[in-house]
Amino acid sequence: MTAAVFDHDGPWTEEEYLALGETSQRVELFDGSLHVTPAPTPRHQRISRKLGNILEPAAEAVGLELLEAVNVRLQSGRVPVPDLVVTDPVDLDDVYVAAADVRLVCEIISPGNASTDKVLKMHYYAAAHIDWYLLVEQETGALRLHRRRHAHYVEHSVAKRGEVLELVEPVRAKIRPEDLVP
Template sequence: MTAAVFGHDGPWTEEEYLALGETQQRVELFDGSLHLTPAPTPRHQRISRKLGNIFETAAEAVGLELLEADNVRLRPGRIPIPDLVVTDPVDLDELVIEANAVHLVCEIISPSNAATDKVLKMHYYAAAGIEWYLLVEQETGALRLYRRQGSHYAEHSTTTRGQTPTLTEPVQATIRPEDLVS
């Protein structure tokens, strides 16, 4: 189906992927294969906006950037589009953000894409050396924060309704799950 959508046969190179330009779908590149997902739900987008507002203020306070739905090159040929990233200052006109500039990546788990966020992307982000990975459950707003240990992530904290964690790295932020989903 991907080949039919984009008129392409065989594995995709990074150059071919980037030549697609902006698309209506979220299209990610994983080792020669395109991964398409439908547009996020309004709930997903609202959580992303609320979380982005919290992280933007916190990131700016320490000289970092908060970016939403941007191409992140984990290595040549592997470019996901995370929901949110906290990065070093980057060239805002570049097509991709290099993984070594990313301090934290956040994925809001979509029911149709949960395995990709919880397994595939988690593995890829850790292998690329991204220190922090935050997963957010859409239904409950539960937050699972992971910190890289070697080439994988270990759970750092889990926060559910009624709890108010304060993130201290890579930015300082207080996130209440109920604020994200109400």
């Protein structure tokens, strides 16, 4: 993949992006530019797995899917790879999930990449009409649930250590920060 990325001239098309195939890095497409990050840390992956373990049965109980690290097509040329998504039933063999099928998107904020999750992706997910956005802060353990209002997100609820975040839409789940973040 490295040679294909460095030998490429000009903006990336969605077709060129998808032709890269599976990679060991997380590669996302934002308006013709690739955003490449190394594989997540063990801490990040532990949080993702534990959050997924909580959300998966809640999603299945209401006929939804929980998916991890999949391409989500927000619009042409905009394909992030969120940590977790709760979706309507989708074709599990498609190369991406359409934003219209995503009910909740979850990002685990990496300390060196916080602005991508808190600014860029937050703006893009809201613009794609994804109603719920859950951010997990690795450093503090805080959980921040945002709800879309028109073209942007507003903070709906927050849970810090010793508190519980209660989801009622699109799934019912109770999440304690200390159960996710060591």
